[in-house]
Amino acid sequence: MGKKAVVVGGSIAGVSCAHALSAAGWEVVVLEKSSSGPTGSPTGAGLGLDPLSCKIIHSWLGVGDGDGDSDPLFRATMPLSIEQNQATDVEKKMSWTLTRDEEFNFRAAHWVDLHALLLGSLPPQVTFLWGHYFTSFHLADDQGSVTLDAKVLQTGEIVQIVGDLLVAADGCLSSIRQTFLPLHKLRFGQVRIGLPYLRYAAYCAWRGVLNFTEIEDSETIQVKKMKEDAESIWLPELAHLMKSTPEPFVNVIYDSDPLDRLFWDNVVLVGDAAHPTTPHCVRSTNMSILDAAVLGKCLEKWGSEDLKSALNEYQSLRLPVVAKQVLHARRVGRIKQGLSLPDCKPFDAKKASVEDCFELQQKNVPFFSHIPDALLN
Ligand SMILES: Cc1cc2nc3c(=O)[nH]c(=O)nc-3n(C[C@H](O)[C@H](O)[C@H](O)COP(=O)(O)OP(=O)(O)OC[C@H]3O[C@@H](n4cnc5c(N)ncnc54)[C@H](O)[C@@H]3O)c2cc1C
Structure with missing residues (x-):
């Protein structure tokens, strides 16, 4: 009599939800529009995993925290034991440390490696459908089930999938969230009290992975302008780094004012779909893993027959945490960029006191070492 998500x-x-929900006894089907998993190139994200995320992943992998070299998470990641905020004065050619946290205890991973690890360890009750583009859903009249339409990208065929729960893990531009919050559209620079708009977070970053084993890069036409722009926009050190990076790409970053709910009937938001955030507090991946773990535990606690209580508890545990963390990440971003703040002068790295730098430390992120009740037993 198992339920299907x-x-x-x-x-x-x-993928984290697939682990957590199958551990709670649910059958899980995952729809992903990409045609296949990433194949080896680590281009893109370098992620910081906090100790709680590592512990949760260990539980999904079935290994202990202290398994050392036989621990696949340990092998796929690097220690990130110190967190440091550094300032540079280009004119004086000086760099100095603003703050330093010696007991950071995070692990650093390439997105690809973490994804491959989680994907490769999924249990058999998870069906992963690559190349399936979700287009729409509708709820049964009694809200007992949800039916999704998805396009199989290779054949153009439309398939229908029925489940008891729809989990929206479709990222910061989530079309599922958009169904419930049609006003939650991208607005450049606009802030409206009371309505959560998706917000372009004031900058975009050029990103890429520099392969130190390659002496000369082969510039393509597409990246040529990006590299020329680097010369005029960025510090010489960054411009040099970007010029040496073979495949940079533009990654626009969004955040959003916190939503006031995370579920509607039997549709629930997780990850960036639930709380788009800027990267300044290394939270988004950790929040996604924690969302999944808490959702799984709530479903397990309330049983498949009481979905509403399970989703209510998930929301009450996660919403206050993610709301504060998103706003804190936004604030830290504004501090780091020297932008205006409502309660203090713009941050100036050259004049900043120890107290001024305090807020930059990761350990001051709200709920930094907090473990939700649902994960304690
Ligand atoms: C380019 C990039 C760089 C990043 N760098 C960092 C970083 O350095 N550090 C960090 O902590 N975090 C980083 N992040 C964010 C981090 O990867 C995410 O927070 C984390 O992966 C969890 O996000 P998510 O799974 O909720 O959303 P995403 O990672 O955005 O995943 C959403 C998924 O939904 C799929 N999807 C969307 N719409 C549909 C549809 N209609 N049908 C089927 N599938 C659909 C997408 O293909 C995608 O796989 C980065 C994200 C991106 C995109």
Whole structure:
């Protein structure tokens, strides 16, 4: 008499939900529009995993925290034991440390490696459908089930999938969230009190992975302008780094004012779909993993017959935490960029006191070492 969850999005939040929900006894189907998993190139994200995320992943992998070299998470990641904020004065050619946290105890991973690890360890009751583009859903009249339409990208065929729960793990531009919050559209620079708009977070970053084993890079036409722009926009050190990076790409970053709910009937938001955030507090991946773990525990606690209580508890545990963390990450971003703040002068790294730098430390992120009740037993 098991229940079935359909997860839209097979990135970190989606795969994490597949682990957590199958551990709670649910059958899980994941729909992912990409045609296959990433193949080896680590281009893109370098992720910081906090100790709680590592512990949760260990539980999904069935290994202990202290398994050392036989621990696949340990092998796929690097220690990130110190967190440091550094300032540079280009004119004086000086760099100095603003703050330093010696007991950081995070692990650093390439997105690809973490994704591969989570994907490769999924249990058999998870069906992962690559190349399936979710297009729409509708709820049964009694809200007992949800039916999804998805396009199989290779054949153009439309398939229908029925489940008891729809998990939206479709990222910061989530089309599922959009169904419930049609006003939650991208607005440049606009802030409206009371309505949570998706917000372009004031900058975009050029990103890429520099392969130190390659002496000369081969510039393509597409990246040529990006590299020329680097010369005029960035510090010489960054411009040099970007010029040496063979495949940079533009990664626009969004955040959003916190939502006031995370579920509607039997549709629930997780990961970036639930709380788009800027990267300044290394939270988004950790939040996604924690969302999944808490959702799984709530479903397990309330049993498949009481979905409403399970989703209510998930929301009450996660919403206050993610809301504060998103706003804190936004604030830290504004501090780091020297932008205006409502309660103090713009941060100036050259004049900043120890107290001024205090807020930059990761350990001051709200709920930094907090473990939700649902994960304690
Ligand atoms: C380019 C990039 C760089 C990043 N860098 C960092 C970083 O350095 N550090 C960090 O902590 N975090 C980083 N992040 C964020 C981090 O990867 C995410 O927070 C984390 O992966 C969890 O996000 P998510 O799974 O909720 O969403 P995403 O990772 O955005 O995944 C959403 C998934 O949904 C799929 N999808 C969307 N719509 C549909 C649809 N209609 N049908 C089927 N599938 C659909 C997408 O293909 C995608 O796989 C980065 C994200 C991106 C995109």
